[in-house]
Amino acid sequence: MRKKSRSRKQVIAERICAVAFALVLWQVVAMLLNETLLMATPIRVVKELCTLIFEAVFWGAIWFSFKRIVLGFFIALSVGALLAVCAARFHILETLLWPFISIIKATPVASFIILCLVWLNSKNLSVFISFLMVVPIIYTNVLQGILSTDTKLLEMAYVFKMSWGKQFVYIYLPQLKSYLISACSVSLGIAWKSGVAAEVIGVPGGSIGERLYQAKLYLNSPELFAWTAVIIVVSVIFEKLILQLLKRLYKRLEAL
Amino acid sequence: MNDIIVSGLSKNFDDLVVLRDFNAVFKAGELSCIMGVSGGGKTTLLNILLGLLHQDSGEIHGLPEKISCVFQEDRLCEDFSAVTNVRIACGMDIGKTEIEAQLKNVGLGDSIYRPVRELSGGMKRRVAIVRALMTPSDLIIMDEPFKGLDDSTKQNVVQFVKKQIAGRTAIMVTHDEEEVELMGGSLIKMVAANK
Numbered sequence: 001m002r003k004k005s006r007s008r009k010q011v012i013a014e015r016i017c018a019v020a021f022a023l024v025l026w027q028v029v030a031m032l033l034n035e036t037l038l039m040a041t042p043i044r045v046v047k048e049l050c051t052l053i054f055e056a057v058f059w060g061a062i063w064f065s066f067k068r069i070v071l072g073f074f075i076a077l078s079v080g081a082l083l084a085v086c087a088a089r090f091h092i093l094e095t096l097l098w099p100f101i102s103i104i105k106a107t108p109v110a111s112f113i114i115l116c117l118v119w120l121n122s123k124n125l126s127v128f129i130s131f132l133m134v135v136p137i138i139y140t141n142v143l144q145g146i147l148s149t150d151t152k153l154l155e156m157a158y159v160f161k162m163s164w165g166k167q168f169v170y171i172y173l174p175q176l177k178s179y180l181i182s183a184c185s186v187s188l189g190i191a192w193k194s195g196v197a198a199e200v201i202g203v204p205g206g207s208i209g210e211r212l213y214q215a216k217l218y219l220n221s222p223e224l225f226a227w228t229a230v231i232i233v234v235s236v237i238f239e240k241l242i243l244q245l246l247k248r249l250y251k252r253l254e255a256l
Numbered sequence: 257m258n259d260i261i262v263s264g265l266s267k268n269f270d271d272l273v274v275l276r277d278f279n280a281v282f283k284a285g286e287l288s289c290i291m292g293v294s295g296g297g298k299t300t301l302l303n304i305l306l307g308l309l310h311q312d313s314g315e316i317h318g319l320p321e322k323i324s325c326v327f328q329e330d331r332l333c334e335d336f337s338a339v340t341n342v343r344i345a346c347g348m349d350i351g352k353t354e355i356e357a358q359l360k361n362v363g364l365g366d367s368i369y370r371p372v373r374e375l376s377g378g379m380k381r382r383v384a385i386v387r388a389l390m391t392p393s394d395l396i397i398m399d400e401p402f403k404g405l406d407d408s409t410k411q412n413v414v415q416f417v418k419k420q421i422a423g424r425t426a427i428m429v430t431h432d433e434e435e436v437e438l439m440g441g442s443l444i445k446m447v448a449a450n451k
Contacts, residue, residue, distance in 0.1 A: 152331050153331055153333070155306075155331070156331040156345075159306050160324065160325075160344075160391060166344050170333045170340075170344050254371060
């Protein structure tokens with residue numbers, strides 16, 4: 001146990017060193033270029049961030065994008081899981097969904113964004129785009145998890161005449177744990193990337209995407225880097241929160 | 257309670273003949289022990305009785321609807337405790353304290369609330385046995401129930417099983433003649449169908 005915790009500390013220390021190395025490298029490259037328009041130094045970006053956080057618009061933009069992208073993610077989580085359950089039960093549905101899922105996976109996100117701009121208003125575009133990008137990941141993982149459920153356990157459930165609800169809680173949910181965690185881990189990052197991309201192209205007023213677009217328009221490299229850092233931080237925090245929540249839910253389930 | 261009468265039962269898996277014209281009577285309220293060589297169709301017969309497989313030909317009469325089983329493998333929900341595993345199979349009519357008491361009777365002691373994945377093979381086997389015996393049923397099927405138990409634990413578990421199945425219809429598959437002697441009941445010897 002002690003050995004395990006030491007190795008975890010080592011991993012954290014290694015990662016901190018890697019981040020420090022990346023920051024130093026960034027600083028050196030930016031200093032060598034000596035052109036703020038092309039690349040701002042990390043110190044300049046931190047200064048820009050310090051200015052931004054005191055502006056009400058900053059928090060407003062984060063909230064605007066956060067609620068839409070998170071909403072898109074949760075709708076995708078529900079719809080993807082529901083579709084997977086139905087597809088596992090009815091093979092015809094899996095076959096019928098296959099072309100849609102394949103097309104969504106293969107099509108560049110920019111194509112969807114531009115296409116959807118014709119149908120939707122730019123304000124809510126990020127909800128739909130993050131939903132669209134996350135659905136196939138959740139669907140594929142959950143379906144794979146359900147289909148790989150131990151048939152011997154299902155036979156046991158049949159013999160003991162366990163209700164569908166009990167089978168769901170005691171057989172399927174534990175089986176889905178690793179699939180759900182991995183799907184959420186991958187799709188949360190994708191939800192943020194695609195959601196912000198939709199905002200950059202649709203430019204809805206008051207969003208992170210709009211701020212990024214304006215920073216690019218005015219060649220304000222420090223602000224561009226600062227907003228990118230904000231997106232990364234918010235996305236990582238949200239991912240950690242969701243994964244922690246999932247793990248806690250599973251712990252509570254196991255304590256039943 | 258009726259006798260279970262199996263007549264002319266046959267089952268093939270493609271070209272492999274597993275059961276050929278198998279006949280047997282499992283007496284109501286008694287234990288029937290089935291012995292036979294490996295691959296002789298014992299588990300296939302149990303799977304047909306459990307409704308997990310369909311016979312190619314032959315008939316089964318008197319098979320009750322409520323059947324519980326100790327499978328050849330434990331088939332437990334590994335993330336949940338022994339108590340939960342028993343409870344989800346036997347229903348909420350049977351109280352938690354009764355389940356706890358029975359699990360303690362087979363020597364599980366303090367381990368009854370630990371996730372089953374943390375238990376040893378022998379402990380898991382005992383959970384599977386208690387689950388089958390506590391589930392209200394008119395037929396108990398046991399496929400090598402004492403597999404993986406050490407000698408002293410086995411003696412204790414055999415006594416527990418004997419007490420629990422007294423007066424109930426039970427079918428037990430085993431390779432061990434000593435187990436048949438310990439458990440009592442009638443003996444049915446199966447011969448390989450492809451010989």
